[in-house]
Amino acid sequence: MTAAILSIGTELTRGELVNGNARWLAEQLTELGFQVVEHATVADDAKHIASALLRLCQSGPQSGPQSGPQARVLVCTGGLGPTSDDLTTAAVAAALGVPLERDAASLAAIEARYRSGKIARAMPVLNAKQADFPRGAHVLPNAVGTAPGFAVTIGSGPGATRAFFMPGVPSEMQHLFATHVAPAIAGLVKRKSFQVHIRTVGLAESVLAERLRDIDLGGARHTPGITIGYRASFPEVEVKVLAERADLEQARALAQGVAGEVQQLLHDVAYGGKDSNYPAHVGELLRRAGLQVALAESCTGGLIGKLLTDVAGSSDYVLGGAVTYANTAKHRMLGVDKALLREHGAVSEEVARAMAEGVLQMLGAQIAVAVTGIAGPGGGSEHKPVGTVCFALALAGAPTRTRTELFPGDRERVRVRTAYTALRLLAQAAQETLDARESAHVQQEPAS
Amino acid sequence: MTAAILSIGTELTRGELVNGNARWLAEQLTELGFQVVEHATVADDAKHIASALLRLCQSGPQSGPQSGPQARVLVCTGGLGPTSDDLTTAAVAAALGVPLERDAASLAAIEARYRSGKIARAMPVLNAKQADFPRGAHVLPNAVGTAPGFAVTIGSGPGATRAFFMPGVPSEMQHLFATHVAPAIAGLVKRKSFQVHIRTVGLAESVLAERLRDIDLGGARHTPGITIGYRASFPEVEVKVLAERADLEQARALAQGVAGEVQQLLHDVAYGGKDSNYPAHVGELLRRAGLQVALAESCTGGLIGKLLTDVAGSSDYVLGGAVTYANTAKHRMLGVDKALLREHGAVSEEVARAMAEGVLQMLGAQIAVAVTGIAGPGGGSEHKPVGTVCFALALAGAPTRTRTELFPGDRERVRVRTAYTALRLLAQAAQETLDARESAHVQQEPAS
Incomplete structure (x- = not known):
């Protein structure tokens, strides 16, 4: 079963926006079992919209080597707004040779949306246009925006194409696809x-x-x-x-x-799985292990803290940390000995250890991770080239562990690899804590 | 002058990757003065590639309402790799009705690339395929990867289309476009x-x-x-x-x-302008003003430090800072009075002020910014709803300024708005320092 995606918008053809909608829809259609044969993008131009529409459907005449694959399902986005450059609905009506008709229920819904608390004013005259549909279209009500979608059948018999039109705003498009489009087309594919x-x-x-x-x-x-x-x-x-x-x-x-x-x-x-997120996974392990974490970041400059606190509810296990970018900050904030910095250099396992133990103690945390390294492009040397990063993991009541990595890539990649390696160290330690607790629990159970 | 973009790759049609190449090329072509009439994406399928190619060119027969806009320049990416699913070159030859021919210079260049320090081994047999081109094609040497591009003319006379084929790896594609494609097509448009x-x-x-x-x-x-x-x-x-x-x-x-x-x-x-970056701009102002910065971040969890230190060379003006996510961290790291926290709450201008002044002093910085707020989704109240963020800017030897904002949006948007507002406060203060210095300099000049 074939499907195609048609994206409509001059901001896309001119390269002002990346086409994230096409990727999202292609993934959804593929997961539903469709073979996505083409993505096409055209400008807000009624003639181009109509010709792309007819071409992608099975109803068009087959015309030799330049006729492309034909789609049984066509999913279109964009051009359903209220302004004069939103031409999709009119172009569809023209391609089908039917007039536009105003849908009273849709008009009432748009007016109600404007009157409601969310917008709270009278509907602008222009928006009435969003209640117009090609005669015979099936309206797809939009619960999260003003532009309803619609569906039409192009051609007839077994070769007909079901075409769906949705607004280009990603949240509205995703809502309409999940609510109306996916349920309507899932049955067309016998998934194997x-x-x-x-x-x-x-x-x-x-x-x-x-x-x-x-x-x-x-x-x-x-x-x-x-x-x-x-x-x-x-x-x-x-x-x-x-x-x-x-x-x-x-x-x-x-x-x-x-x-x-x-x-x-x-x-x-x-x-x-598919919708998992690594910082959230690490946070969940810390929460289950009952560990509150402190961070000491040098070359990552705050990235590890940013990743952990991207997660809602992370205040349950993140206490905070020190961003000690300069040597003076390592000394003044975390009490890293100046002699240590002089002797081993800021990028050393010794300094990483002192940073981790310093921040653990300062914040009264149960676990701390420290990173110090050379993200580049400058600052490398023969013995410590760009990409050299030292890590330390400190756990209250246990010996601190250290390691050194040499990461490939540019400044951004070195920093991201460093942050994810630090998160892995936290995850491993939290897992060990959970495993040790589990094993202690098993041993304490009476033999049966 | 019309142009079209053809992207080739099953990973694109299946939605495994977002099509960043099409956006980049569309922007380049638009800037050169072309009207980009369509982006098309097809799978690694020889028949689909050939039919899309002929359709987008002016050489195809015009066949009624479903024939789309035709392009005088066609820019294609993808499918030039060494493996069996890389079919673009063969599909182009088939569409043109010409055989493939091996190009000795390209083969030598690929072999040399494998022998060189970058890869340092013999060329795998498969890669020889990357030196094959449709007879009559103009080869576009690739200085940054193994896959050369090529150009062919489809059709003849004033209606002919110039088609360019490049690998899908963004860095290689961008290099080939800038080196070979843009110079070849820029003259076609009389830009106005x-x-x-x-x-x-x-x-x-x-x-x-x-x-x-x-x-x-x-x-x-x-x-x-x-x-x-x-x-x-x-x-x-x-x-x-x-x-x-x-x-x-x-x-x-x-x-x-x-x-x-x-x-x-x-x-x-x-x-x-176009290629500017805000954190780098703020950093440049700090550098010129001779200010070393310290940060105190609560709700942003390290994001401000991350943004500032994304910039290479930021160690010239970033000392570091404290991520004080928990109240205990605000107290233990920055000496924020517990009574202040109790009385005004962690999200207050009073606490923001104490954080900024605390970190300024601790790191011996000349300027410090502090943020404390409620990023959500939880933690809001009637008086301090989600999105409430307090800021403080401390300058050595000047009174600390504070302000409160109420930002709309979800957790991520609140955090990003908070970080950018903090960066703006730093930029304004740095600019004022520069202006004051300039004005002092002017005043000190003898009247003429």
Whole structure:
């Protein structure tokens, strides 16, 4: 079953905006089991909109080598606003050869939206246009904005295309797709595939592939119908387990089974599914372990704290920290000995240790992580090249651990890798705390 | 003069990647004066590639209402890699009806690249394919990767289309476009327009438009041929001054003249041109003013420090700071009086002042900014709703200034607005220091 995506907007054709809507819709359609054959983007131009529409549908005449793939489902965004350059609805009516008709219910809904607390004024005259639809269209009410969407059928019989039109505002588009479009088209595909996403942090794509060699294509334990894929999204890599079978339920069971094996093989780096977020995962481990964290950041300049506190509710486990970018800050804020800085240099495991222990004590935290390194582009030397970063993890009542890494990449990549490595150290320590508690709990149980 | 963009890659049609290349190319082509009539994206499928190619060119038969706009220049990316799913070159040859031919110079360049220090091994057999081109193609050497690009002419006479093929890796694509494509096509357009970009921080689009009302369309001081546009890119807004005239030089002079007026009208919020970066701009002001900065961050959790230290060389003016997320951190790290916290609450101008003065003194800085607020979604109250943020700016030897803002939006937007407001406070203070120095200098000069 084929689908296509048509994006409408001069701000897109001129390159003023990246087309995030097309990516989002393509992912949704692919997950529903559609083969997305084309994304097309045209300007707010009635003639171009109409021609793209007819071309992408099956109803157009087939005209030799330059006729492209044809779509049974067409999903369109943009050009439904109230202003004179919003031409999509009129262009659709023209392409179908039908007049526009005003929908009383939609007009009332738009007027009500303006009167309500959210906007609280009379509807501008221009907005009445948003209640006009091509005759015969099915209206898709919009609960989160003024522009309703609509659906029309182009062509007839088994070759007809169902076309959906939605506003270009991402939140409204996503709402209309989930509420109206996905339910209307899900039944068109007899899905026979299922994909499980496993997010990982800490290993490169090639290393992950090596770990999964046995169960991947050509490996001794490979299951027919299974394809393992990788998607790097710096600094993470998503592993995708795709199963194809006679029907959806069999595919789902197979995918989930193999995904379980993948998770075991990647137990130290796999942390969650498609919608997981690593800083939130680390925070959840800290919360469960009952650890309140303090940070001492040099080369990351606040990035680790920013990532941890991006998560709502992080005040439950983040106390705060010191951004000690200059040596004087390391000394004045965290009491790092000037002799230590002189002797070993600011980028050393000794200084990292002093920073972690200093901030742990200063904030009365149970766990602290410190980073000090050379993010570049300047500041490198033969012995400590750009990308050298020293880490220390301090736990109340336990010896502090240190390590040094040499990261590739530019300033931004070194800083992001540094922050994620610090988060991994926190996650590992929190997991060990949880494991130790679990093991103590088991040992305390009476033998039966 | 029309142009179109064809993106090739199954990872794009499936929505695994956002199409940043199309946006970048559209912006470049628009700036060169082309009208970009369509972006199309198809999978790594030889038949779909060939049909999209012929359709977008002027050579295809014109076939009724579904034939789209035709492009005189076609810019294509993707599918030039060494693996079996890289099909672009073969599809182009098939569409043109010509064989593939191996280019000896390109093969030697690829082999040399593998032998060189960067990769340092023999060229894999597969990569030889990257030296194959459709007969008659013009090769575009690639200095930053293994895949050369190429150009072909489709059709003949005045209706012919010049088509360019480049790899999908953004850095390689951008290099090839700048080196080979832009110089080859710039002469096709007799440019009569010129656009100046002015970046601003601190005011909403509607407020900027109000400020520019007199010189915009319909205003008393509007210049014919001038269009003023706005592009919001949270938390910034870019103002674009587009001039159209009889030739490029006249347009450039007009655009630059009106842009000067715009900059005067927006003097307090305009900070730079197209490629400017606000944290770097603020850093430059601090550097010129000779001010070393300390930060005290509560609700931003390190974001202000992260933004300032994203900039290479920021160690010249960033000393560091305290991330005092918990009240205990405000007290223990910055000496904020517990009574003050109890009496006024952590989100108060009094506490912000104590944080800024505390960190200024602790780090021996010349300037410090402190923020404390409620980013949400929880933590709001009737008197201090979510979005309430208190700021303090401390300068050595001057009274500390405080203010309170109520920001709209979700947690992320509140945090970003807070960080940018803090950066603006630093920029204003640095500018005042520079102005005072300038004025003192002028006063000290002997009267002539």
